[in-house]
Amino acid sequence: MSNEIEAIRDPGLPAHVHRRADTDPKAAAKAERQVAILFLLSALGTLTLIGAYFFIPQDAFIFFPVLGDTNAHQLFLGLGMAASLFFIGMGAIHWAKTLMPDEEVIIQRHEFRSEDEDRADLIATAKAGAAAAGLGRRSLIKRSLGLSLGLVGISPLILLRDLGPLPGDELKKTSWKAGTRLVTDPGDRPIRADDLEVGAVAQTLPQIGEGVHRKLSDIGKDAVLLIRLRPEEFNLDAERLSWTHEGIIAFSKICSHMGCAVALYEQQTKHLLCPCHQSTFDVTRAAKVIFGPSARPLPQLAITVDSEGYLIAKQPFSEPVGPSFWERSS
Amino acid sequence: MKRLSQFRRHRIVAPLLLVLALLSIGTTFSMAGAATGAPITAAERSALIEEGERIFLKGCSSCHGINLEGSAIAPALLGVGAASVDFQVATGRMPVADMSVQIARKKPVYNEKQVEALAAYVASLAPGPEVPGESHLNYERDGSTAEGGELFRTNCAMCHNFAGQGGALSQGKYAPTVMGVLPRHIYEAMVTGPQSMPVFSDKTITPEEKLSIIKWIKAAEAEPQLGGASLGRVGPVTEGLLVWTLGLGLLVGVAVWLAMKAR
Numbered sequence: 001m002s003n004e005i006e007a008i009r010d011p012g013l014p015a016h017v018h019r020r021a022d023t024d025p026k027a028a029a030k031a032e033r034q035v036a037i038l039f040l041l042s043a044l045g046t047l048t049l050i051g052a053y054f055f056i057p058q059d060a061f062i063f064f065p066v067l068g069d070t071n072a073h074q075l076f077l078g079l080g081m082a083a084s085l086f087f088i089g090m091g092a093i094h095w096a097k098t099l100m101p102d103e104e105v106i107i108q109r110h111e112f113r114s115e116d117e118d119r120a121d122l123i124a125t126a127k128a129g130a131a132a133a134g135l136g137r138r139s140l141i142k143r144s145l146g147l148s149l150g151l152v153g154i155s156p157l158i159l160l161r162d163l164g165p166l167p168g169d170e171l172k173k174t175s176w177k178a179g180t181r182l183v184t185d186p187g188d189r190p191i192r193a194d195d196l197e198v199g200a201v202a203q204t205l206p207q208i209g210e211g212v213h214r215k216l217s218d219i220g221k222d223a224v225l226l227i228r229l230r231p232e233e234f235n236l237d238a239e240r241l242s243w244t245h246e247g248i249i250a251f252s253k254i255c256s257h258m259g260c261a262v263a264l265y266e267q268q269t270k271h272l273l274c275p276c277h278q279s280t281f282d283v284t285r286a287a288k289v290i291f292g293p294s295a296r297p298l299p300q301l302a303i304t305v306d307s308e309g310y311l312i313a314k315q316p317f318s319e320p321v322g323p324s325f326w327e328r329s330s
Numbered sequence: 331m332k333r334l335s336q337f338r339r340h341r342i343v344a345p346l347l348l349v350l351a352l353l354s355i356g357t358t359f360s361m362a363g364a365a366t367g368a369p370i371t372a373a374e375r376s377a378l379i380e381e382g383e384r385i386f387l388k389g390c391s392s393c394h395g396i397n398l399e400g401s402a403i404a405p406a407l408l409g410v411g412a413a414s415v416d417f418q419v420a421t422g423r424m425p426v427a428d429m430s431v432q433i434a435r436k437k438p439v440y441n442e443k444q445v446e447a448l449a450a451y452v453a454s455l456a457p458g459p460e461v462p463g464e465s466h467l468n469y470e471r472d473g474s475t476a477e478g479g480e481l482f483r484t485n486c487a488m489c490h491n492f493a494g495q496g497g498a499l500s501q502g503k504y505a506p507t508v509m510g511v512l513p514r515h516i517y518e519a520m521v522t523g524p525q526s527m528p529v530f531s532d533k534t535i536t537p538e539e540k541l542s543i544i545k546w547i548k549a550a551e552a553e554p555q556l557g558g559a560s561l562g563r564v565g566p567v568t569e570g571l572l573v574w575t576l577g578l579g580l581l582v583g584v585a586v587w588l589a590m591k592a593r
Contacts, residue, residue, distance in 0.1 A: 019592050059554070067559045074558050097592040184534050186480050195533030199523050202534040203484050227528070263488045266499055266526040273500050275488050280500055291500070 021098045031098035038091030045083025052076035172320045174221045176301060181207040182224065182250070182311045190310040193246050196228040199267050203253070206313070221321055223253040224301055225263055229270065233284050240286045243302035243314065250301040251287050252321040255279060257294035259323045272298070295324065345583060375450060382451025385444055389425055398455060403429065410522065411458020412449035417518035420445045431502040433525060459521045467513050469541040469548065478546030481539055485530060493563040494550050499526055509551050513544045
């Protein structure tokens with residue numbers, strides 16, 4: 001036995017196998033019929049679409065397994081259009097695969113380069129054209145054209161200004177000031193402490209002047225959730241406890257992770273859950289994060305009551321509400 | 331075995347597996363109906379309370395205590411009010427079938443009359459929210475669908491889904507769907523805050539506003555599916571599932587067929 005490794009020979013291309021339709025006229029006729037049937041199915045689909053559009057009333061419903069009651073008008077429009085487009089494609093591909101020429105052709109690749117003569121010709125033409133236009137002589141045209149083209153180039157840069165202006169300190173402040181009343185959202189009614197039973201929640205916004213338009217971007221920062229617990233259920237330090245009022249605690253509703261509205265309050269566990277990424281905050285411990293991706297507790301709003309007994313903010317939020325941003329200090 | 335391993339490479343196997351996989355992805359959504367309500371009569375009150383006490387001692391006191399004082403596994407019922415009893419018992423949540431994470435809605439054990447008696451008994455010992463009468467629940471007359479929609483989106487949608495289909499809470503708990511719930515029970519849930527749900531006081535959401543919410547829920551319930559299949563109205567979850575399985579599956583199937591050589 002020799003130690004020489006036998007070289008693997010180039011097996012070459014496999015022999016071309018012809019399709020049945022190439023050799024058998026019966027098979028070819030069958031394939032032709034199949035293609036025709038597919039095209040006819042497409043035509044039928046289009047007719048279904050037209051029929052559904054004109055003859056099925058828009059409020060007709062039919063029962064469809066799994067889907068339940070389905071609007072018949074829409075359903076048959078959709079099915080008709082799907083069939084009309086799908087079967088055209090299917091027919092065309094079936095036609096190409098079974099009946100169109102089936103010969104393997106080899107095309108050699110060449111270098112993609114023009115003849116030297118043609119290249120020299122082009123350069124000469126361009127130079128002659130430039131000389132005839134007098135670009136070298138007419139400097140006024142040359143410079144003014146340069147100016148206009150240059151300015152066209154600048155204009156997209158100007159439009160970039162629309163990315164700004166920078167928010168400044170907008171991200172750090174809200175409409176809450178010392179003494180701002182909490183009002184219901186929606187309804188704009190001020191709330192008394194005894195309006196809330198233990199276990200109750202209220203969605204609130206800061207009271208703004210009569211007739212003043214509330215901006216959507218402000219609501220996005222100002223939304224506050226009021227929750228009433230039994231005072232003994234709190235597990236807060238003295239400062240945070242002084243920010244509550246008779247068991248009522250107020251948090252920014254804007255999640256400190258990505259800014260969703262956190263208002264899934266579970267009354268039994270006293271947990272607040274953010275619906276977007278399941279950050280869970282413990283209300284009894286000043287919205288401490290106990291689960292999920294949020295990095296900080298929800299900002300707590302210090303509240304008290306005014307002389308008429310309505311709930312008011314004791315001071316603005318002590319930290320920016322909502323998700324992190326670059327300039328945020330904490 | 332040999333036959334099977336030969337069949338394994340048959341050209342029909344790949345499409346067949348695909349079809350089987352697609353067929354296995356089928357979801358059904360069902361909505362349960364609910365019982366009907368009846369007005370409360372004041373004349374038979376004391377008889378009702380006695381009847382309620384009998385039912386309570388027999389069916390409820392083993393967990394909630396003989397004097398409604400509660401126990402380690404069940405809350406005290408003093409002051410929960412008739413509304414709470416009506417909601418819990420008439421929706422079948424009480425008596426509880428299994429003590430897992432959440433007490434689910436099921437076929438009620440007690441009939442309307444018995445529920446009424448139980449509610450009267452519990453309310454007689456300590457006052458609490460009352461069962462709203464039919465005259466207070468005329469949401470068609472007193473509610474506004476548009477206002478109800480706004481209130482629902484601000485106060486309810488985060489748990490119960492933007493179309494009221496319900497949604498997940500933490501640790502396996504969930505907010506149930508509000509579809510197919512009696513107006514009376516929706517009202518009672520808002521007033522009493524059952525299980526994980528917080529209370530929505532009459533001062534922060536007025537009774538009229540509560541009726542608006544109910545009107546919106548009933549409008550959402552009756553809304554026809556004009557745009558085709560609703561896929562449970564839970565948004566991107568089922569829509570994505572359908573596109574990624576059925577839609578992509580179809581595309582993969584077509585691509586396989588495209589590349590197959592004709593014989």
